[in-house]
Amino acid sequence: MDTVVMPQSWWPSPAKLNLFLHITGRNATGYHELQTLFQMLDTGDRLAFDINDNGIIAMSESLPGVPDEDNLVVKAARLLARHTGSEQGATIYIDKQLPMGGGIGGGSSNAATTLVALNHLWNCQLSEDELAHIGLQLGADVPVFIHGKTVFAEGIGEKFSPVSVPATWYLIVNPGVHVSTPAIFGEPDLPRQTPRIQWSDYRYESTRNDCQEIVCKRHPEVAKLLQWLVHYAPSRMTGTGACVFATFSDQQEARDVLAKLPADWTGFVAKGVAESPLQLKRQEVNTAPDNM
Ligand SMILES: C[C@@](CO)(OP(=O)(O)O)[C@H](O)COP(=O)(O)OP(=O)(O)OC[C@H]1O[C@@H](n2ccc(N)nc2=O)[C@H](O)[C@@H]1O
Ligand SMILES: Nc1ncnc2c1ncn2[C@@H]1O[C@H](COP(=O)(O)OP(=O)(O)O)[C@@H](O)[C@H]1O
Numbered sequence: 001m002d003t004v005v006m007p008q009s010w011w012p013s014p015a016k017l018n019l020f021l022h023i024t025g026r027n028a029t030g031y032h033e034l035q036t037l038f039q040m041l042d043t044g045d046r047l048a049f050d051i052n053d054n055g056i057i058a059m060s061e062s063l064p065g066v067p068d069e070d071n072l073v074v075k076a077a078r079l080l081a082r083h084t085g086s087e088q089g090a091t092i093y094i095d096k097q098l099p100m101g102g103g104i105g106g107g108s109s110n111a112a113t114t115l116v117a118l119n120h121l122w123n124c125q126l127s128e129d130e131l132a133h134i135g136l137q138l139g140a141d142v143p144v145f146i147h148g149k150t151v152f153a154e155g156i157g158e159k160f161s162p163v164s165v166p167a168t169w170y171l172i173v174n175p176g177v178h179v180s181t182p183a184i185f186g187e188p189d190l191p192r193q194t195p196r197i198q199w200s201d202y203r204y205e206s207t208r209n210d211c212q213e214i215v216c217k218r219h220p221e222v223a224k225l226l227q228w229l230v231h232y233a234p235s236r237m238t239g240t241g242a243c244v245f246a247t248f249s250d251q252q253e254a255r256d257v258l259a260k261l262p263a264d265w266t267g268f269v270a271k272g273v274a275e276s277p278l279q280l281k282r283q284e285v286n287t288a289p290d291n292m
Contacts, residue, residue, distance in 0.1 A: 009049075010046040010047070011046065011047045011048065011113050011116070011117040011278065012044060012045075012046055012276070012280075012281055013044050013045040013047050013106070013109045013110050013112070013113040014041050014042065014043060014145075014276045014277050014278060015041045015044045015104040015105055015106060015109065015270065016039060016040055016041060016105045016109070016238075017041065017104065017170060017238045017245050018037065018038065018039075018103070018239050019037040019207075019236075020035075020036060020037055020202075020204065020207030021034060021035075021210055021211060021238075022034065022035040022036070022194040022196075022197070022207065022208070022210055023191060023192050023194055023210045024193070024194055024195070025192065025193065031140070031156045032192065033154070033155065033156065034153070034155075034156060034157050035152070035153075035154050035194075035196060035197060036152070036154075036157060037150075037151075037153075037163060037202070038151055038152075038153055039150050039165065039272045040148065040150045040273050040275070040276040041104075041170065041172075041272060041276075042270055042273045042277060043097075043268060043270035043271075044097065044098055044106070044109060044277070045094060045095060045098050045106060045109070046095040046097075047073065047092060047093065047095075047110060047113050047114065047117065048092070048093040048095075049091070049092055049093075049114075049117055049121055050090060050091040050092075051088055051089070051090050051121050051122070052088065052089045052090065052091070053087070053088060053089075054089055055081070055089045056091075057074060057077045057078055057081065057089045057092070058074075058091050058092070059071060059074060059092055059094070060091050060092065060093045061093075061094075063094065063096060065100075066100070072107045072114075072138055072139065073092050073094065073110045073114045076110075076111040076112075076115050076118075076138055077090060077114050077118055079115075079134055079137065080114075080115055080118050080119065080122070080134065081122075083126075083134055084122070086118075086122045086124055088121075088122045090118060090121070094110065099174045099266075101179065101180075101181075102174055102239075102241070102242055102243040103179070103237065103238040103239025103240055103242065104172060104239070104243050105141050105145065107139070108138070108140075108141035108145055109141075109145045111135060111138045111142050111145075112131075112142050112143075112145030112146045113278055115131045115134060115135055115142075115146060116131060116146060116278060116282055120285055128146060128147065131146050132147065132158070136158055140156045140157045140158065141239075143157075144157065144158070144160070145276070145278065147160060147279075148275060148276040148278050149274060149275055150165060150272065150273065150274050151163055152202070154196075161199055163202075164274070165272065165274075166249075167271070168249065168271075168272045169247075169248045169249070169250065169251045169253075169254045169269060169271055170245045170246065170248070170254065170269070170270050170271075171229075171233070171245065171248065171254045171257055171258055171268075171269055172238075172243055172267055172270060173243065173244050173245070173246070173267035174265065174266050174267065175219070175222050175224075175225045175243075175264075175265055176221065176242075176264060176265065177219045177221045177242045179215055179218075179219060179241035179242040181239075184211050184214060184240040185240070187214050189214060190211065191210045191213075204234070204247075208236070209236050211240045212226075212237040212241075215237060215240065215241040215242065221242075222237060222242050222244065225244050225265060226244055228262070229257075232246060232257045233246040233247055233248055233254075234246065234247050235247075251271070254269045255269055
């Protein structure tokens, strides 16, 4: 990226984990009904926006393997412009850190950050609920990133209930295989009738990720990684994979295991947070004296 982006201009685009993922049924559109705990992380990508008055929406640089027309960031900006009639445009910068298609929500989070940031920068004045409604057209996980809080979720992942989870550190590891979300949801053998739980009964130990077994069968590298990680800490796959997370109460313990990671795999340590960095940024710009 040639242009120097000032640090305060960056908008965070954090990752999430699904601490558990139960598939409880299917709705009339064929989408799967879920119960999940979306854990927001303090770590992720960053986006910056150079606003213009000519209405042109463009990436400063394309993401590898993602044509700009398919980039969820461009799609989100165009959808917001269409919905609000805004005549402004933007050149969008992405500092990509998160693995793509890893079940940690990078693309959905980028879309959510774009909607929240441009709503502010274009002065569209849409409410959080309106942004979430628009975001759902881009992907099932976009609303939770707009909401920006660690929550229980059901429906297709867009109906939220508050949850309080202890401060925890996670080691997130990418086994380096790509798992397609539609392909996993299309698997005939996927469990689809897990009984619904009451949120008050939630315990990590009594839940699971319903996609994990099938992903492990189709992608033995994920099974191998889980077998390795579980020696050190409770470990599970997030979303439809392929990333896996291990849970620690102490940051240094997580870092120690990261240092031992075999060379085929890459990972990072992140803190589980109740409010996402995007939520904090939104509060910051809304209370800034000149409203940035
Ligand atoms: C299941 C989760 C859990 O976080 O997996 P990850 O994507 O994070 O791995 C997500 O909700 C995924 O959300 P997202 O990745 O936005 O999926 P979408 O683009 O909306 O859907 C991709 C495809 O997956 C299927 N799909 C998705 C979500 C869902 N609840 N039921 C489905 O059947 C549909 O075939 C859809 O066409
Ligand atoms: N800005 C973006 N960042 C990441 N992936 C994107 C983006 N725009 C489009 N995509 C596409 O969306 C797919 C899913 O991305 P992502 O949200 O990172 O994974 P997941 O849904 O598994 O958590 C990617 O494989 C990629 O082709």
